[in-house]
Amino acid sequence: MLAFNLVSSPGAGKTSLLVRAVAELKQTRPVAVIEGDQQTSNDAERIRATGVPAIQVNTGKGCHLDAAMVDEAYRKLPSLRGGILFIENVGNLVCPAAFDLGEACKIVVFSTTEGEDKPLKYPDMFAASSLMLINKIDLAPAVDFDLAQTIEYARRVNPKIEVLTISARTGEGFAAFYAWIRKQSEKARASVTAQALSAATV
Template sequence: MCTVCGCGGGKETATAGEAVKRIDDDKPQNHEHDHISGRDHHHHDAQVSNARHDYGSGVAGLHVPGLSQQRIIQIERNILSKNAEYAAANRARLAAAGVFALNIMSSPGSGKTTLLVRVITDLHNRYPIAVIEGDQQTSNDAERIRATGAPAIQVNTGKGCHLDAHMIGHALDALPLVTGGLLFIENVGNLVCPAAFDLGEARKVVVFSVTEGEDKPIKYPDIFATAELMLVNKADLIPHLEFDLARTIEYARRVNPRIEVFVVSARTGEGMPGFYAWIDRHAEAARATMKAAE
């Protein structure tokens, strides 16, 4: 195991058509990589766009940075300080590249991947777009993204219920980040756990579909409180449902008075221009910040 960054031994296997990286923290192995190469984090073999990072193949079926790794003494320490360090490094790296990164969170089945396919199809002429896909198992979502032509890294968390900043750092090693581009991080479908883990994104977005029921924002307030934007998806289904849109927005604003809301349908494209204008504003700000730092 690497004692500098804490990442696991490099037991790697390849399956048909893709590279699979297995990271077993409990099994120290020979593990070589360069920590003084001038980049701010560590690198394994970077397999662009076809890579799948599997964090669920350890003994516990769960990879968690912070356990049996490099330690730094702090008294009165934030329990997630290690994740915060990785997130800060990711954030600095994305800011230096002028990339606007979004952490997309929702319950399973809200339409996150369909939404991303729609965004890539509509915006690929205006922005270079890359995607990190988080799921417990399978590369299905990354394959859907790659079918659009955009590069995608699949991160499999195994039994893990969320992405963390260390996983994102490794995924960034394997993704071509283009200056002024967009990075979408599709978190594991879960309305609870992803709220706790800063990934180094610029903005958190919660996707909520109209089939889920109006009261999700007050049933699962943490994730709605942590997001800057709520996309109410599957709006094309509203005529077929007893769904009170105004009440949903009222509930979301009760837990987060500052949350912005767009009502969209990833299937029909309805409402998406509002979301794109929001992206344009933030992507422009990310580029301006990068230029100011130069």
């Protein structure tokens, strides 16, 4: 099972992105979602409407999920052997950066409507993330969004961050996102195989 921790500002489009992604990915592998919000179960209900299991975790006054919360929620999910777990963290670009939830990668979702300088304002989150998904790319012309400048800012704080542009509304860029997920799955399998071979030779 491969876990991804999705982080963003409120309103960047994490849930809309996941609704589309899990509905398509569930055709080929087990998929589940852990939803983190301070209140309500609205996001988990949207995920469940796709037929994918989702557990809602309400943090109350807390501004992020922690490993204990995720562990408790994970135990309530069906088996995800060979599958994918998406953890949608509380909408916040500060607190979640410092907390490891056991994920393979953090994915920061950033929308064109937020302006170009979020990576400079919240460097810890972008430094901790392996992938930046620039959502609402279909709105870029309307808001005069400078894609090249945004990528340059992100790579100032994290030279290794990968970048993909997507639109949760139109589906643009999702094929590339799924290819990225497959690449992470292959890396994880290769790592497990290498560890097994190493253990066998000891």
